[in-house]
Amino acid sequence: xxVRNWDEKxxxxxxxxxxxxxxxxYSTIGNVIDxxxxxYTKHVCLSTSVCLVMxxxxxxxxxxxxxxxxxxxxxxxxxxxxxxxxxxxxPAGDRLCSTEDCxxxxxxxxxxxxxxxxLAGYVLRKNEGEELPVISVVRETEAQLLPDVGAIVTCKVxxxxxxxxxxxxxxxxxxxLKDRFRGTIRKEDVRATEKDRVETYKSxxxxxxVLAKVISLGDVQSNYLLTTAENELGVVVxxxxxxxxxxxxxxxxxxxxxxHAKEFRKVARVQPEYLQA
Amino acid sequence: MVCLFxxxxxxxxxVIIHLVYKVGDVLLPGDVFSFQxxxxxxxxxxxxxxxxPGLRRNGDEVLVCxxxxxxxxxxxxxxxxSQQRRYVPGKGESVIGIITSKSGDIFKVDVGGxxxxxxxxxxxxxxxxxxxxxxxxxDLVYSQFIIANKDMEPELVCIDSCGRANxxxxxxxxxLLFKVSLGLVRRLLAxxxxxxxxxxxxxxxxxxxxxxxxxxxxxxxxxxxxxxxxLLESCENMTAQQRQTLFRRVADGSI
Numbered sequence: 001x002x003v004r005n006w007d008e009k010x011x012x013x014x015x016x017x018x019x020x021x022x023x024x025x026y027s028t029i030g031n032v033i034d035x036x037x038x039x040y041t042k043h044v045c046l047s048t049s050v051c052l053v054m055x056x057x058x059x060x061x062x063x064x065x066x067x068x069x070x071x072x073x074x075x076x077x078x079x080x081x082x083x084x085x086x087x088x089x090x091p092a093g094d095r096l097c098s099t100e101d102c103x104x105x106x107x108x109x110x111x112x113x114x115x116x117x118x119l120a121g122y123v124l125r126k127n128e129g130e131e132l133p134v135i136s137v138v139r140e141t142e143a144q145l146l147p148d149v150g151a152i153v154t155c156k157v158x159x160x161x162x163x164x165x166x167x168x169x170x171x172x173x174x175x176x177l178k179d180r181f182r183g184t185i186r187k188e189d190v191r192a193t194e195k196d197r198v199e200t201y202k203s204x205x206x207x208x209x210v211l212a213k214v215i216s217l218g219d220v221q222s223n224y225l226l227t228t229a230e231n232e233l234g235v236v237v238x239x240x241x242x243x244x245x246x247x248x249x250x251x252x253x254x255x256x257x258x259x260h261a262k263e264f265r266k267v268a269r270v271q272p273e274y275l276q277a
Numbered sequence: 278m279v280c281l282f283x284x285x286x287x288x289x290x291x292v293i294i295h296l297v298y299k300v301g302d303v304l305l306p307g308d309v310f311s312f313q314x315x316x317x318x319x320x321x322x323x324x325x326x327x328x329x330p331g332l333r334r335n336g337d338e339v340l341v342c343x344x345x346x347x348x349x350x351x352x353x354x355x356x357x358x359s360q361q362r363r364y365v366p367g368k369g370e371s372v373i374g375i376i377t378s379k380s381g382d383i384f385k386v387d388v389g390g391x392x393x394x395x396x397x398x399x400x401x402x403x404x405x406x407x408x409x410x411x412x413x414x415x416d417l418v419y420s421q422f423i424i425a426n427k428d429m430e431p432e433l434v435c436i437d438s439c440g441r442a443n444x445x446x447x448x449x450x451x452x453l454l455f456k457v458s459l460g461l462v463r464r465l466l467a468x469x470x471x472x473x474x475x476x477x478x479x480x481x482x483x484x485x486x487x488x489x490x491x492x493x494x495x496x497x498x499x500x501x502x503x504x505x506x507x508l509l510e511s512c513e514n515m516t517a518q519q520r521q522t523l524f525r526r527v528a529d530g531s532i
Binding site: 161200258 | 334336429
């Protein structure tokens with residue numbers, strides 16, 4: 001740990017630092033000692049100055065080997081010892097390469113001609129033709145796809161209400177999401193015609209898989225607002241009360257193959273090429 | 278009597294035994310019978326069979342879901358008559374509820390189901406935003422369900438589709454509320470109910486019967502009210518004859 005992050009620049013910095021501190025101490029304490037005429041005290045001063053410097057060096061390596069989060073510790077340390085603050089604002093984070101080899105991307109920062117990482121994650125090096133490759137650090141190797149306004153999402157109904165239905169968004173387009181986002185389908189957004197005579201119980205049930213479109217991202221507290229007011233949107237997969245998967249028979253009815261009971265849903269008109277036999 | 282005869286089928290992998298079921302037999306959940314009418318019964322053709330409560334179709338078979346007695350009504354309706362005391366809300370049923378709390382525009386009503394139903398204060402006859410109905414916590418209210426399913430909170434109203442009360446609303450100053458089984462309630466509410474006719478001969482009283490098993494009775498004196506309540510509770514497990522003898526004894530004044 002002591003030698004890992006050592007490099008020439010740092011060594012030179014510390015060497016200058018030690019000389020500086022020693023000179024300081026000599027100048028202040030030496031004046032006092034001259035009057036007292038004691039070799040012993042001079043040796044004491046020397047050793048104390050060396051000790052001080054070594055303490056400073058050890059602290060600096062400790063600070064350097066820790067990551068970005070302890071930058072505030074570095075800041076606190078700075079204010080306690082103003083005389084060493086010039087060179088001890090050390091960067092936290094692993095050193096990746098020098099600026100001559102790569103260009104900095106996201107999650108990294110530049111310091112003294114070197115690129116350091118500011119995140120804990122994976123290093124990504126992208127070659128972009130004739131320019132230098134771009135180096136960046138990311139937490140996840142795949143980027144999270146967020147539902148955007150106008151995107152078709154696949155969601156599962158969790159709870160229904162006479163006024164709206166709450167859903168969990170599972171897929172955006174054909175990409176599965178790692179976390180489940182929450183969405184709301186209001187009563188008036190269920191279908192395009194006769195919006196006021198919609199009954200949520202006859203359109204969705206808990207457990208249905210629904211294709212919907214995002215109309216709004218919502219505020220801080222509210223969920224995504226979704227709509228199914230198109231022919232291609234609505235319930236795709238639903239289970240009957242007997243537990244069997246139902247077969248759609250019209251835009252508003254589905255039938256259970258076991259009990260032959262019909263149930264009301266707002267059924268999506270799926271394009272034939274997406275249907276699997 | 279319509280008899281359904283089935284054969285014992287033995288196959289290499291499993292054994293299916295179809296029992297002989299007659300209308301009036303006691304059946305248990307899981308019993309299976311298929312409708313294969315023998316040719317001896319000439320008046321019933323292989324026609325559409327309607328499954329009533331307690332029966333469910335499973336492919337080509339009919340499964341029994343509730344324990345009870347198999348009943349039949351011409352031409353093709355079969356159902357299971359079951360004893361039950363726990364009420365499950367159903368749409369369109371009229372029930373007696375007890376107001377438990379008021380929150381904003383909604384009353385919470387206890388109907389004896391798994392959750393409390395909500396009743397909006399605008400769902401009374403002649404109620405507007407300014408003219409609020411006079412309903413307090415603890416009142417009895419006779420209302421019917423407009424939303425009652427397993428996925429949503431049940432909702433009640435005290436008006437019908439035209440906006441008239443039609444006998445619904447708050448009631449119950451005085452009188453006695455008690456609980457009976459759902460089967461007895463259905464028998465009381467049947468069009469030609471013998472129990473109701475026998476009771477009418479005794480003495481005048483007011484009665485409200487809710488499909489959730491709750492009955493409210495009020496008569497001129499407390500004693501008569503209690504007599505009616507006790508009679509109703511006791512005639513649940515009696516045959517018609519036992520009931521009539523009991524009523525006669527009470528009417529004569531021997532009890």
